[in-house]
């Protein structure tokens with residue numbers, strides 16, 4: 001059977017030498033720090049943001065709420081989970097209780113000094129407003145507070161919005177990798 005490979009970039013941010021300035025989120029939006037009670041909310045906005053994206057074929061768990069929930073549970077249960085780099089963005093509604101989650105990001109560490117960004121996602125209805133950039137910078141600030149010196153991430157090379165976003169905040173390409181696409185994804 002033919003094997004399909006997807007090109008992926010590893011990108012790195014030099015936290016020790018590049019200043020991070022977290023922008024204000026637009027009026028009507030606010031930050032929610034990590035707390036275990038927000039796990040389902042992270043999973044839900046992750047699912048709504050990724051379900052129709054090419055990455056959901058590469059990582060099938062992203063195409064289902066249950067998969068996103070498992071992924072969030074796994075990430076946040078690890079001893080190298082970094083809560084300071086894990087954030088939700090919520091849009092306030094007139095009725096405060098029914099505010100809508102619009103973005104999520106999580107942080108982990110690969111070593112004492114090396115952080116790793118996981119799963120940046122903005123709900124499709126709220127893209128192009130600067131929220132993705134704000135999330136990445138908020139997480140970078142959290143990694144800095146957690147005393148990381150560098151931060152890495154992996155991104156599908158064809159995911160132009162994400163690659164451009166990471167470049168625009170100061171991530172540099174350090175390696176190109178090839179990931180085998182799962183059989184079920186090739187069949188789609």
Ligand SMILES: CC(C)(COP(=O)(O)OP(=O)(O)OC[C@H]1O[C@@H](n2cnc3c(N)ncnc32)[C@H](O)[C@@H]1OP(=O)(O)O)[C@@H](O)C(=O)NCCC(=O)NCCS
Nearest residue numbers: 120121122127128129130131132133155161162164165168
């Ligand atoms: C990638 C993603 C998080 C960007 O979120 P966003 O809120 O729309 O991004 P922002 O509005 O903050 O844009 C910041 C920068 O990203 C880049 N960007 C965003 N959308 C873009 C697009 N459609 N095409 C090219 N570049 C784009 C630009 O450099 C932009 O800067 P500019 O506005 O000064 O030109 C969003 O598209 C998303 O959730 N995608 C699906 C999930 C995903 O693929 N996540 C990445 C996994 S590695």
